Amino acid sequence: MIAWLQSLPAEWGNYVSILLFCSLGVMVWLIPLKTITADLEAPRKWHDIRWWATALIALQLVIYIVF
Amino acid sequence: MHPLDLVVIVGYVLVTVFVGLRVARRVKNARDFFLAGRSLTWWVIGLSIIGSNIDTNSYVGASGNAYTIGIAQANFEWIGAIPAMIIASLIFIPLYWRAGVYSIPEYLGLRYNQAVRMVTALITSLFAVFAMGIAMWALALVLETYLGWPIWLSILISGVVVGLYSITGGLAAVAFTDALQVSIMFICGLIIVGLGISELGGFTDFAAALTRENPDHLSVYLPADHPQSPWPGVILGLGIVLSPAYWIASQAILQRSLGAKSQWDASASMMFAAFAKTFVPLLIIFPGLLALVLNAPIDDGDKALPWIIKNVLPPGLSGLMFVAVIAALQSSLDSSINATSLMVTRDIRHVLIKDHNPDHDLAVGRWISLVLLLSAMIIAPFISDLGGIFIFLQTGLSLFQGPMLALLLMGALSQRATPNAGLWTLISGVALAAVLQFTDINFYYIAFLSFCYSMAALWLLSYITPGLTEEELTTLTYRPFARRRAS
Numbered sequence: 210m211i212a213w214l215q216s217l218p219a220e221w222g223n224y225v226s227i228l229l230f231c232s233l234g235v236m237v238w239l240i241p242l243k244t245i246t247a248d249l250e251a252p253r254k255w256h257d258i259r260w261w262a263t264a265l266i267a268l269q270l271v272i273y274i275v276f
Numbered sequence: 277m278h279p280l281d282l283v284v285i286v287g288y289v290l291v292t293v294f295v296g297l298r299v300a301r302r303v304k305n306a307r308d309f310f311l312a313g314r315s316l317t318w319w320v321i322g323l324s325i326i327g328s329n330i331d332t333n334s335y336v337g338a339s340g341n342a343y344t345i346g347i348a349q350a351n352f353e354w355i356g357a358i359p360a361m362i363i364a365s366l367i368f369i370p371l372y373w374r375a376g377v378y379s380i381p382e383y384l385g386l387r388y389n390q391a392v393r394m395v396t397a398l399i400t401s402l403f404a405v406f407a408m409g410i411a412m413w414a415l416a417l418v419l420e421t422y423l424g425w426p427i428w429l430s431i432l433i434s435g436v437v438v439g440l441y442s443i444t445g446g447l448a449a450v451a452f453t454d455a456l457q458v459s460i461m462f463i464c465g466l467i468i469v470g471l472g473i474s475e476l477g478g479f480t481d482f483a484a485a486l487t488r489e490n491p492d493h494l495s496v497y498l499p500a501d502h503p504q505s506p507w508p509g510v511i512l513g514l515g516i517v518l519s520p521a522y523w524i525a526s527q528a529i530l531q532r533s534l535g536a537k538s539q540w541d542a543s544a545s546m547m548f549a550a551f552a553k554t555f556v557p558l559l560i561i562f563p564g565l566l567a568l569v570l571n572a573p574i575d576d577g578d579k580a581l582p583w584i585i586k587n588v589l590p591p592g593l594s595g596l597m598f599v600a601v602i603a604a605l606q607s608s609l610d611s612s613i614n615a616t617s618l619m620v621t622r623d624i625r626h627v628l629i630k631d632h633n634p635d636h637d638l639a640v641g642r643w644i645s646l647v648l649l650l651s652a653m654i655i656a657p658f659i660s661d662l663g664g665i666f667i668f669l670q671t672g673l674s675l676f677q678g679p680m681l682a683l684l685l686m687g688a689l690s691q692r693a694t695p696n697a698g699l700w701t702l703i704s705g706v707a708l709a710a711v712l713q714f715t716d717i718n719f720y721y722i723a724f725l726s727f728c729y730s731m732a733a734l735w736l737l738s739y740i741t742p743g744l745t746e747e748e749l750t751t752l753t754y755r756p757f758a759r760r761r762a763s
Contacts, residue, residue: 214508215501222497222507226355229515233359240366247370248539256540261547262362268554269358276347276496 226273230266237262281595288460288599289437292606295456296441296449306637309446310378310618312535316448320455321532321541322548326556327454327607328528329549330461334560335604336414339584340577341504342564346486346493348505349564350557354496356514357553360523365546368524371688371754373539379615380527380684381623387687387744387752388698390627395702396683397623399676400527404616405648406672408609409655415605416656417578427657434605435653442610443645447535450610454532457603458552464600465559467593468584472566475588485569493565506718513674513720517727521677525684528608528615559600609652617645674719678726679705686734691749697737705730 237259245259246252254260303309316324342349377383381400385393412431419430441449476482486493497507523529523546536542566588567580574583585597621641626632679702686693709726717725744752 214512215506217500217508219495219497219499219507222511225511226497226515229355229359229511233362237362237366244370245366245543246540252540256544258365258540258544258547261544261551262366265358265362265547265550265554269354272354272554273496276494 223273223276227270230269230273234263234266237266278591278594280592281598284592284595285599285602288602292453292456292603293437293440296445296453299449299452300441300445302448303444303446303638306621306634306641308448309638309641310531310535310614310622312446312448312451312532314535315537316451316532316535316541316545317537318541318544318548320451321536321545322552323458324451324454324532324607324611325529325545325549326552327458327461327603328532328611329553329608330458330556330560330604331411331414331608334556335563335601336417336578336581338560339564339567339581340579342561343568343574343577343580344564345498345502345505346490346565347496347557347561348492348498348510350561351496351505351510351514353553353556353561355511356519357523358550359515360520361546361550361553363520364523364530365543365550367754368684368688369530369533369542369546370539371752372530372534373536373542375751378531378534379618379623380525380530381619383752384683384687384698385623385627388683388693389695392683392695392698392702393623394627395699396680397619399706401616401619401624403672403676404528404612405651406655408612408616408648408652409659411605411609411612412652412656413659415601417582431653431656434602434609435649438606438609438613439646439649442613443642443649446641447532447614450607450614451532451535453610454607457600457607460596460603461559461600462552462555464593464597465562468566468589468597469558469562471588471593472562476569482569486565490568493568503718506720509718509720509724512724513718513722517678517681517723518673518720520685521681521723521727522673525677525680527619528611531611531615531618609649613645613648616648617641620644620648671713671719674723674726675709675713676706678709678723678728679730682727682730682734686731686738687752688754691746691753692738692743693734694738694741694743696741697734700737701730701734704733 240259242257246256249256307313338349338352372383375383375386381393381397384396412434415434416427416430419425420427441453473479473482476485483494492498498505500506500508533542533545536545563584564577564580567574567584572580572583574580585594589597618641621637621644625640682705683698683702705726708729709722712722712725
């Protein structure tokens with residue numbers, strides 16, 4: 210299997226990374242908000258760290274598309 | 277040394293010790309010492325996480341690797357960190373927080389058994405002592421190049437400064453000094469980037485000069501048959517095993533999140549740290565690339581950063597950058613001392629000594645911190661000729677991170693994993709990784725293979741060994757992703 214992996218072109222690394230980050234983006238939004246803000250009395254919009262995660266993932270997508 | 281540099285360095289040391297000792301006055305018991313009394317806010321923890329993560333090994337070793345392989349080294353900060361940090365933030369940190377544990381081995385002890393708790397604490401503590409020694413040696417390399425100080429003197433001074441605040445102040449002192457140190461690191465790193473780019477006539481000229489003789493140095497992935505950084509190995513070994521194992525299981529990293537004042541602060545701290553982590557390559561990768569473009573006359577990539585500090589930066593800034601490297605050492609060292617002291621005090625001592633007195637934890641923790649610091653200082657001068665620092669550390673981590681990750685993933689996300697299956701998987705998984713070290717398989721693949729073995733072994737062994745009750749599993753597994761057992 211390792212020999213087969215070593216025959217794959219380097220660009221595939223970028224494609225696999227982009228796919229991984231997109232999958233992660235979907236997974237993030239499957240997590241219920243109440244499990245994130247469980248101990249906050251009056252959670253505000255910016256307390257929803259799923260948005261933080263989405264911005265991070267977008268940043269990573271740019272990196273793996275550009276480089 | 278220029279007098280301005282000396283003023284900057286002395287000023288930094290005084291401010292760090294002052295902040296650390298001031299926070300130290302709040303420590304009244306073991307909870308204050310190890311978890312900062314659960315009072316830390318998200319942005320302090322986030323900066324502290326990055327401070328613990330970036331060490332002198334990163335500065336010296338990663339700059340050296342960037343000099344050799346280019347921007348591909350940044351994968352340790354991107355695909356090799358961000359996905360795992362997001363998962364840790366949203367799934368694992370809330371789980372640890374709700375379980376009310378002090379440490380990751382303590383969680384494993386609750387989820388599996390006390391033997392698993394002690395074995396994981398023992399393995400990670402031994403590795404931490406060794407890593408602390410390597411960190412001190414790495415700093416000595418910088419001091420030797422920059423100041424001409426003998427190795428023993430730099431180790432002695434660093435040890436005394438770190439010991440002053442970490443042994444007295446515990447996690448709170450560590451977290452606040454880390455936050456200060458990371459701020460200094462980012463300021464210095466950004467100044468180097470600005471000066472380097474402007475000296476070379478802008479980013480386009482820099483990129484052209486870099487890729488003229490090194491066409492792959494701006495490619496994030498190297499060919500799949502690259503001996504040091506094959507891209508499938510980076511994704512499978514680093515992205516899927518080593519990175520999650522580090523960000524989900526590292527006590528030195530997660531301890532400050534467990535010291536957060538709320539579950540939300542704990543989760544947000546890791547997400548904030550992930551934002552900072554995205555920009556860390558500017559601090560630790562760029563100097564290596566800059567040394568290459570400037571044709572630095574060095575025979576070893578690990579000397580790229582010291583060369584940049586000595587030859588590129590003007591007086592004052594040179595001292596500030598030097599301070600950033602010292603800060604990198606201190607922030608990682610103090611975190612390792614506190615985390616390892618916690619594991620020895622609670623996860624090993626509490627298991628071995630059944631009639632221990634928890635009231636003694638604070639005093640015992642401080643003494644163990646001192647012993648750990650002295651051990652690292654004694655080991656440091658003997659660590660040399662190991663090859664690239666970064667590769668050596670990652671190879672060591674690949675020994676046990678695969679099995680530990682399997683135990684955490686299956687333990688947290690599934691109700692199937694059983695205590696005895698966990699113990700035997702841990703022991704046999706580490707043994708398998710150790711045997712594979714004697715082959716010519718890259719350490720990324722070793723980590724991946726030992727992880728796959730451990731997942732399969734844990735799954736299969738759990739069929740033939742008794743598990744925990746539904747009630748016991750309630751606070752120890754992540755319910756939205758866990759399958760309920762048919763009763």
